[in-house]
Amino acid sequence: MNSTLDSLLNKARGTTPQPGALQGVQVIDMSGLAGQYCGKQFSDLGADVILIEPIRGSSVRREGPFLDDKVHIEYSLPFAYFNAGKRSVCLDLDHPEGKQIFRELVKRADLLIESEKPGTMAARGLDYESLASIAPRLVMTSITPFGQDGPYAHYESEDIVALALGGLLYLGGYPDSPPIAAHGNLAYLAAAQFASVASMMALLSVDAASGDRPGKHIDVSIQECVVMGLETAIQFYDLEGIVRKRESGQQRMAGTGVFQCADGQIYLMAGGIASTRFWESTVQWLVDEGVPAAAQLLDEKWASHDYLVTDEAKTIFAELFLPFARTRTKAWLYQAGQARRIPICPISTPKDILENRQLAHRGFFTTIQHSPSQQILTMPGAPYKLTATPWRSPSPPPRLGEHTDAVIAELGYDKAARAALLQAGVLN
Incomplete structure (x- = not known):
């Protein structure tokens, strides 16, 4: 449903939708996979986000998985998720006319998000210093x-390289295997979230400024964002003398870790933080449920952290707990354990998430129409609630260059001029 039809329907109903929190904010998003989530967060809050794509389209359009396994630039699911609600303009930034059009767009923008290699924008004459001369209050996030400088600045990289050089990949996987990266471009997403926070703070600073206070250039290093994910490693060494390593598939101590149950897995933390209190509550739970020999877990040695980390302790606990857990569901174990204030939770599968009652109550998932296929896609909505400026489901992800003509017309280019630019390959 397009915005014009929305407007007509609202008028017919006598209602006017409340503005988005960032309505009136103009954003240019010319980033790739590392930055489009940043632009999405601004679009979700009501900003007008123009996605500047190369003539052949954003590289994200070639990222799988693809809807119906149709490998096509209009069927990329990552592109659909990251760019729903944005307007697509295809522009050749290496052509003089393309650069001029870009500058005209920048003059109207509050925020520019880009992820080109350091020096690329400067070679085009579109670096921050050049753009700030025509748009002094511009916030540009790179x-x-x-980052923009240093011995690694011009190294080639992708998500897994940033995970590795940021140290987080070292902790992923199993002790007896090489490191394993979790799915989903986590380094890129971390960088995009840091970028969105920094960009919003900069916009607020510029907006609140009086006089001729200039805009800002934000330099985001994906590697440094990943390093931030190691912030608990120091505490482990400081408090327990432990150098963190890969632990997947292993239990740190008896009663703490992943356990099988009747319909999947649960995570239990009977030992660890406040171990004595949680341990006693867990053991009493097993005793009350009639688990044979569970009372032995109340012996004095089980109060010792040094004993809980031994293989003997882990084996004894598992031999008692697993037969009990395997006859109960995740939901039952969660509710019964929580009633006793024991740290326990079900491990949700993607299917569990889609069917989760809490998420359904909150209306977390939303739907959008995928225009090329006319299918309805279900995707995560906003993880927040705004009362005065409520979040609304975004418009469908744009087709390649869907809004090029309209946006260029807004800049004052007449039909003949737009046709000539199209013919010259400046636009698509």
């Missing part, structure tokens, strides 16, 4: 693997 997201690159290692």
